[in-house]
Amino acid sequence: MAETKKNPTGGMHDCTNLALRKASRTITQMYDQALAPCGLKITQFPILVTAARQGPLPVARMAEELVMDRTTLSRNLKPLVRESWVEMIPGKDQRERLIKITDQGKEVLDAALPLWRQAQTDVHTALGDTVWQRLMNDLNKVTESAPI
Amino acid sequence: MAETKKNPTGGMHDCTNLALRKASRTITQMYDQALAPCGLKITQFPILVTAARQGPLPVARMAEELVMDRTTLSRNLKPLVRESWVEMIPGKDQRERLIKITDQGKEVLDAALPLWRQAQTDVHTALGDTVWQRLMNDLNKVTESAPI
DNA sequence: TCTTAATAGATGTATATACACTATTATTTA
């Protein structure tokens, strides 16, 4: 009751979104710093990995895979194409354009992998195995809670 | 061993950053949808709340409070100033500019609060109390694990 | 078949994010 008067604006510190964004900003900077030597950003890493593993994929399908907006992925591909890390090739369906990793893309990915693994290890160590595992599980629950 | 051959690129699905960004994108869209009727975005909400609660604050101090880059906050303030939800007033130290909420800002914040609370409740319900509490704790740990 | 729907991708516009750098003012030090 007294708490209500002292906190007329509500507990912003309980905001799920703020907590997620703060953690995202923090971790993104860590990973970007780790990846800096290879010239790849952590936001570009999953795109290259997916292109390498799932073969040439249409934009919409990779967007779904990475839980991102189609148009966001469309924009995010531009730097990768400019650097010749991926190329867009036509599909059977002429509306589709498939994202295909290039040889240069594979090279930069090879260079990125040990740096990424080190960042993974650093975070894992900082949080401890229990917390890290639990966090990854819970984050997946959040993502899956989307109304789709 | 066989696992290594099947996963030559490593387990991207274990990437802490990707998990955080996917969850962030999902939750941000949920909150933005909930807040849409009041014209405020969820990224702007904590700025207004902090301005309302901590009184006029210098840019650097609020940035620290919200765990964001100074220059990011500087840019994010522009739409709020344009909408006259906050104003920048000079401090005693003439280098400083203080972020001060306006009466219009208080109004939009009042309109935003019940919408935000509903979004909070929705997320809380979707995850369940146990998971939600634990997630918030773990996210704070991540944010605090920053090298500062 | 011809018209209409749905689908795939890109663009216009706006905001979010952060590094490198600049300008201005305050503080410290020689």
Next chain:
DNA sequence: TAAATAATAGTGTATATACATCTATTAAGA
């Protein structure tokens, strides 16, 4: 006090994010 250094905020540039809308192509329906 003058010069060097700190601190404060803003800009240039680049990428990330997503809604609304557009174009082109395919699929469905009358």
